[in-house]
Amino acid sequence: MQNESHGTVSDAAHGFGALIIGDEILRGKRRDRHMARLIEVLAARGLALAWCHYVGDDPERLTCTLKASFATNDIVFSFGGIGATPDDVTRQCAAAAAGVPLVRHPEALAILLEKFGDEAYPKRVLMADLPAGAEIVPNPFNRIPGFSLRHHYFLPGFPEMAWPMMEWVLDTKYRHLFHPEPQADGSLLVDDVPESRLIDLMQEVGAKYPRVKVYSLPSFTPEGQRVELGVRGPAEEVAQAIEALRRGVDALGFRWKNAP
Structure with a gap:
């Protein structure tokens, strides 16, 4: 080199x-x-x-x-x-x-x-x-x-x-x-949630899956506040981490759908 x-x-x-x-x-x-x-x-x-x-x-x-x-x-x-x-x-x-x-x-x-x-x-x-x-x-x-x-x-x-x-x-x-393993990005759209209510969940998932990056992108719709909650990184771990986010959002009682 x-x-x-x-x-x-x-x-x-x-x-x-x-x-x-x-x-x-x-x-x-x-x-x-x-x-x-x-x-x-x-x-x-x-x-x-x-x-x-x-x-x-x-x-x-x-x-x-x-x-x-x-x-x-x-x-x-x-x-x-x-x-x-x-x-x-x-x-x-x-x-x-x-x-x-x-x-x-x-x-x-x-x-x-x-x-x-x-x-x-x-x-x-x-x-x-x-x-x-x-x-x-x-x-x-x-x-x-x-x-x-x-x-x-x-x-x-x-x-x-x-x-x-x-x-x-x-x-x-x-x-x-170049990364030898496939990379991926997956996210959820969570409705009617203050972004602050998702911080603990984001930290938990980030600690459990340290090779992925957990992110949130708040926005406002006519129906109210929405947060895109997602992870990106190695594809295999992204699949596991996004499932952990789904379970976590369910446990918090908020509505979500998979982002397009």
């Missing part, structure tokens, strides 16, 4: 994170689609997203955000801001956050020259200026690469480019983290 400075991380990784970068997201000019897709892609491999941050194109704020995420062991996918226009500042901020200079990456330069020839200069070639120590993330859509630095993966903002690149990273570098 490569060391952390070259883009992979040990089994001690805390989880998966996402950075969605761009003023256009925060101002409503574009709607983010990356987070939902990343959740799907991770779930298909038995993994889950631990956090997601939205950050605009402010260099100081983005650099601070990257410094904080570099300080963790999380595996982070960053979407957007790696082009050559003045508002694309992710490459520069990643270098500043890591405390390394921008250098012209020879492999990225070769790709750009092969694709654009003399038209790579003077502007497109800037996309080959990457933080020192970065590695290439291949782009099957138009070949203009993303890059990795430590355990972060910097991808374009365009979904048609970023999504296959994201899957390549997971399948190439982190297959050893």
Whole structure:
């Protein structure tokens, strides 16, 4: 396994994170689609997203955000801001956050020259200026690469480019983290119940089945308050834990039905 400075991380990784970068997201000019897709892609491999941050194109704020995420062991996918226009500042901020200079990456330069020839200069070639120590993330859509630095993966903002690149990273570098056993999610809809009345039951089921996560999602309907009470984790234990929740809700005297 490569060391952390070259883009992979040990089994001690805390989880998966996402950075969605761009003023256009925060101002409503574009709607983010990356987070939902990343959740799907991770779930298909038995993994889950631990956090997601939205950050605009402010260099100081983005650099601070990257410094904080570099300080963790999380595996982070960053979407957007790696082009050559003045508002694309992710490459520069990643270098500043890591405390390394921008250098012209020879492999990225070769790709750009092969694709654009003399038209790579003077502007497109800037996309080959990457933080020192970065590695290439291949782009099957138009070949203009993303890059990795430590355990972060910097991808374009365009979904048609970023999504296959994201899957390549997971399948190439982190297959050893995929869950070998099926994962599941099961829940009940419990009517007319204050969420606080379910806390003891949730704690009991969580203690009995420590490999599952017990959760509650309250909502309000025209008929009154409703709580979605559920568990997620290894499929075999989820089946047992959801049955324990059913029995517990029955014992408390509340009405429930299986969530769709």
